[in-house]
Amino acid sequence: MAAAASSSDWPGRYHHIDQILDKPGPRTDPGFLAGDGVKDFLRGQAKILVIGAGGLGCEILANLALTGFKDIHVIDMDTIDISNLNRQFLFRQKDVGKPKATVAAEFIMKRVPGVTVTPYFGKIQDKDEEYYMQFNLVICGLDSVEARRWINATLVNMVDPEVPESLKPLIDGGTEGFKGQARVILPGITSCYECSLDMLNKQTQFPICTIANTPRLPEHCIEWASVLEWPRVFADKKLDNDDPDDIDWLYKTALNRAREFKIEGVTWSLTQGVVKNIIPAIASTNAIIAAACCNEAFKIATSSAAFLNNYFMLIGTDGVYSYTFEHEKRQECPVCGGEALDLAISPELTLEQLIETLTERQDIQIKKPSLSTPTKQLYLQAPPQLEQATRPNLEKKVSELVPPSGEVTVTASTLPFSLSLRIAYTS
Amino acid sequence: MKKNEDAAAKKKPKTSAAQIRVQKDLTELDLPATMKTNFPDPADLLNFTLTITPDEGMYKGGAFTFSFAINTNYPHDPPKVKCTQTIYHPNVDLEGNVCLNILREDWKPVLNLNSVMVGLQYLFLEPNPDDPLNKEAALEMTKNRDQFLNNVKSTMRGGYFKSVQYDNVLAR
Numbered sequence: 001m002a003a004a005a006s007s008s009d010w011p012g013r014y015h016h017i018d019q020i021l022d023k024p025g026p027r028t029d030p031g032f033l034a035g036d037g038v039k040d041f042l043r044g045q046a047k048i049l050v051i052g053a054g055g056l057g058c059e060i061l062a063n064l065a066l067t068g069f070k071d072i073h074v075i076d077m078d079t080i081d082i083s084n085l086n087r088q089f090l091f092r093q094k095d096v097g098k099p100k101a102t103v104a105a106e107f108i109m110k111r112v113p114g115v116t117v118t119p120y121f122g123k124i125q126d127k128d129e130e131y132y133m134q135f136n137l138v139i140c141g142l143d144s145v146e147a148r149r150w151i152n153a154t155l156v157n158m159v160d161p162e163v164p165e166s167l168k169p170l171i172d173g174g175t176e177g178f179k180g181q182a183r184v185i186l187p188g189i190t191s192c193y194e195c196s197l198d199m200l201n202k203q204t205q206f207p208i209c210t211i212a213n214t215p216r217l218p219e220h221c222i223e224w225a226s227v228l229e230w231p232r233v234f235a236d237k238k239l240d241n242d243d244p245d246d247i248d249w250l251y252k253t254a255l256n257r258a259r260e261f262k263i264e265g266v267t268w269s270l271t272q273g274v275v276k277n278i279i280p281a282i283a284s285t286n287a288i289i290a291a292a293c294c295n296e297a298f299k300i301a302t303s304s305a306a307f308l309n310n311y312f313m314l315i316g317t318d319g320v321y322s323y324t325f326e327h328e329k330r331q332e333c334p335v336c337g338g339e340a341l342d343l344a345i346s347p348e349l350t351l352e353q354l355i356e357t358l359t360e361r362q363d364i365q366i367k368k369p370s371l372s373t374p375t376k377q378l379y380l381q382a383p384p385q386l387e388q389a390t391r392p393n394l395e396k397k398v399s400e401l402v403p404p405s406g407e408v409t410v411t412a413s414t415l416p417f418s419l420s421l422r423i424a425y426t427s
Numbered sequence: 428m429k430k431n432e433d434a435a436a437k438k439k440p441k442t443s444a445a446q447i448r449v450q451k452d453l454t455e456l457d458l459p460a461t462m463k464t465n466f467p468d469p470a471d472l473l474n475f476t477l478t479i480t481p482d483e484g485m486y487k488g489g490a491f492t493f494s495f496a497i498n499t500n501y502p503h504d505p506p507k508v509k510c511t512q513t514i515y516h517p518n519v520d521l522e523g524n525v526c527l528n529i530l531r532e533d534w535k536p537v538l539n540l541n542s543v544m545v546g547l548q549y550l551f552l553e554p555n556p557d558d559p560l561n562k563e564a565a566l567e568m569t570k571n572r573d574q575f576l577n578n579v580k581s582t583m584r585g586g587y588f589k590s591v592q593y594d595n596v597l598a599r
C-alpha cells in the first residue's frame with residue numbers, strides 16, 4: 001500500500017509537511033510515530049469523509065489533498081448553481097447543473113496526483129452505520145442544522161466503548177458571513193453538536209405583528225408576502241423556495257406592499273435571500289474555517305500535535321477576533337448525555353413489571369417513567385389521553401413489544417434528560 | 428445468533444433527539460384544568476391540538492382550539508401553532524396566525540411546549556392591543572373597551588360581524 005501511494009510521489013513532494021512528521025517536537029503526543037510509520041498511515045491508510053462540497057467543502061477537499069490525505073470520500077446532495085462559482089473554486093461554468101460531489105472529486109483527482117476522491121451524490125441519511133464505520137475521521141462543512149444534528153447523533157450512537165475504532169472524531173466547520181467556527185467533537189467524550197444547540201446564532205425573525213401592521217423594512221414586506229399572504233391566497237399549496245415562479249409571486253406581492261408603505265429596496269434577489277434565509281457567504285471566512293478544520297484533521301490523524309479542545313470561533317465583522325474555549329458537555333443532552341443501561345430480562349416479564357423494576361433500582365432514581373421505542377410509544381404517563389392509549393401495553397410482555405437488543409427510551413421528570421435501555425432476553 | 432442480533436440492531440431506527448424531547452415535553456406538561464390536549468392519532472406525538480377554556484377574563488365561556496405541528500428539527504425550530512377557528516382577538520388574525528413572541532422571534536431551544544401553551548392561555552387573559560394581528564379588534568380595544576367586550580361576546584357565539592363569519596366557540 002505504501003508503495004502504491006508513493007508511485008505518484010516525487011522527490012520533495014512533501015518536503016514541508018515531512019518537517020513536522022520526521023521528528024517529534026517538544027509538545028508532540030507520546031504516541032507519535034515519527035517518520036515512516038505516521039507518513040504511511042496518513043498517505044496509505046487514513047480514510048477521511050468530507051460532508052458537504054460547497055463553499056467550505058471545496059476548501060476542505062483541496063486542503064486535505066494537498067496535506068497528504070490520499071483516500072478521501074465526499075458526500076453532497078446538491079447540484080452546482082451559477083451563484084456558487086464566485087467561491088466554490090472547484091467548479092466552472094460548464095459544470096452548472098452537475099452534482100457538486102462528483103465534479104469536486106474529479107477536479108481534485110486531476111489536480112492532485114495520487115489522491116482518490118470517492119463522491120456520493122445524495123443525502124447523508126442514505127448511508128448506514130456500516131458505511132460511516134469505514135472512516136478514521138469525518139469533517140463537516142454544512143450549512144444545515146438538521147444535517148449536522150443527524151450526523152452528530154449517528155456518530156455518537158456508533159460508539160461502542162469496547163471497540164476503540166468505533167469512535168470517529170467529528171470536525172465541524174460552519175460559517176455565516178464574516179463569522180465562523182471550527183470544533184472537534186469526540187463522540188461521547190467531548191460536548192457534541194446537540195449539546196451546543198442553544199448557542200446557535202438564530203436567523204433574524206421579525207415579530208409577526210410588525211410584519212402585519214407596521215412594516216418599516218423591505219424584509220418586512222417580503223415576510224408579509226411569504227408568511228401571511230401566501231398561505232391565505234394558496235391555502236393548500238406549499239411554497240417552494242426553489243421555484244422561480246413562487247419567488248416571482250412573492251416579489252410582486254412584496255413590492256406592492258412596499259409601495260403602499262413607501263418602503264424602498266424590495267428586489268427579486270432580496271426576496272429570494274429572505275425566504276431562503278441566505279446569508280452572504282464570504283470566501284475568506286470559508287478559507288479560514290476550512291484551514292482550521294483541516295489543521296485539526298491533520299493533527300488528529302498524525303498525533304503530531306495536540307488538537308483543538310474543542311471550540312474555535314472567529315468573528316470577522318469588526319477586525320479579526322478569535323476565541324478558543326472548551327465547550328462543556330451537557331449532562332441533559334438528548335444525544336450524548338443521559339445514561340445507557342443494558343438490561344437482561346426474562347421474555348415473560350410484562351411492561352408493568354419492567355417499570356416496577358426500573359423504579360425500584362437504587363442506581364437510577366426514577367419516578368413515573370414514560371417509555372418508547374424508536375417506532376412506537378410503550379407507556380406514557382401523561383397527558384391523560386396518551387396514558388389511556390398506551391395503558392393496554394402494561395399487561396403485555398416486553399418481548400412482544402421490543403425486539404432483542406432493541407432500544408427503549410425512558411424519560412421522567414426525575415431524570416436530567418433521558419435514559420436509554422438496551423433490552424436483552426434471558427432464555 | 429448474537430451476531431445477527433447486532434446486525435439487526437444496527438439497521439434499526441434510532442430514537443431521534445427531537446422525538447425524545449417531544450416525549451419529555453408532553454409527559455411532563457403541567458397544565459391547569461383550563462387547557463387540554465387532544466391527539467387525533469395517539470401514535471403521532473408531533474401533531475395535536477390544544478383547547479383553552481379560559482375561566483376568567485373577557486374570553487371566559489369560550490373554548491379555543493390551536494393546532495400544533497412539530498417538525499423533526501425541534502427544539503431548534505419552534506412548534507407551528509395556529510388557531511383552528513375564526514375568532515375575534517387582537518393577537519390572532521382571521522387566518523389563525525398567532526402573535527406570540529416565543530413562537531417566532533424569541534423562541535429558544537430551552538423553552539418547551541409548556542411555555543408555549545401557558546403563553547397562549549395568557550393571550551386570552553390579557554389580550555395585547557399593542558402587538559395587533561387583527562388591527563380592528565386592537566383599535567376597538569384601546570378606543571372603546573365596552574364595545575370591544577360586546578364584540579368579543581357576540582362573535583364568540585358565531586355568525587357574521589362586519590362581514591366576517593366567526594365560529595361559534597362557546598364551551599359546551
Ligand SMILES: [Zn+2]
Nearest residue numbers: 192195333336
Ligand atoms: Zn451532547
